[in-house]
Amino acid sequence: MSALGQLGAGIAHEVKNPLTSIRGYAQMGQRKLPHDHPLNEYSRTIEKETDRSLEILKNLLRFSRQETAEMTLIDLNAVVADTVKLVSHQLMMKEVRVDPRLWTQALHINGNANQMEQVLLNLCINAGDAMEGKGGGTITVTTDVVNGNVARIRVADTGSGIPPEIVKKIFDPFFTTKPVGKGTGLGLSVSYGIVKDHKGEIGVESKVGEGTTFTIRIPFAAPAAEAAPAAAPARERRVRVINLR
Ligand SMILES: Nc1ncnc2c1ncn2[C@@H]1O[C@H](COP(=O)(O)OP(=O)(O)OP(=O)(O)O)[C@@H](O)[C@H]1O
Ligand SMILES: [Mg+2]
Incomplete structure (x- = not known):
């Protein structure tokens, strides 16, 4: 640590x-x-x-505590689908619509579902905050495959955008532009750490006044050994309690 x-x-x-x-x-x-x-x-x-x-x-x-998570074979697509459902209701109250465009097949990675859910929540909550000043907007969450072996998630908003001088700092711990009491500036640094633990990458593209897109890339899990039934964990039902702020 x-x-x-x-x-x-x-x-x-x-x-x-x-x-x-x-x-x-x-x-x-x-x-x-x-x-x-x-x-x-x-x-x-x-x-x-x-x-x-x-x-x-x-x-x-x-x-x-971010490094203590246990990694197993998970379906990243199912995690994204669950999380989108979860945030949609909360964001609807802020006039924010969530538009999921999900890959039609499972995206198997070696990871931790709770942590990946945390990353997505952080991105969606940030996106919602960025659209508050505009009186609402749309978050488009896309999942797909790059080069046949990398799962990609994109979270795009139609919010305020991030000025170039600020975009360099957004992944720093405790960097926030939000008023005291609203943000601690840990959401993106925590998310960065989690994505790195998944051997992945997180990046951002933004245009002031138009919106922001965060992109996460995580390599597929290595093909399972013959002894292990690869599909089994993906079918497991996950029951989780999430504390939405
Ligand atoms: N989608 C977005 N649109 C515009 N600005 C963003 C977006 N996401 C992040 N930011 C900027 O990056 C800063 C850091 O984000 P981060 O999630 O790390 O902290 P926070 O949201 O301010 O606080 P916390 O997540 O701890 O509640 C934000 O304060 C904001 O300025
Ligand atoms: Mg945040």
């Missing part, structure tokens, strides 16, 4: 518990006070701000 990762995990671990009790006491205080008491507002602010701090810690923990 990197020094930053260790520091992050250490701080997050130590600070989470006292923050959680501050939050609990603030909630208890609210329950004891009459509804219209002026102290209620202070108490709600304490609760809101501790929530925000806990969210940042959650991101730090995610950032520092």
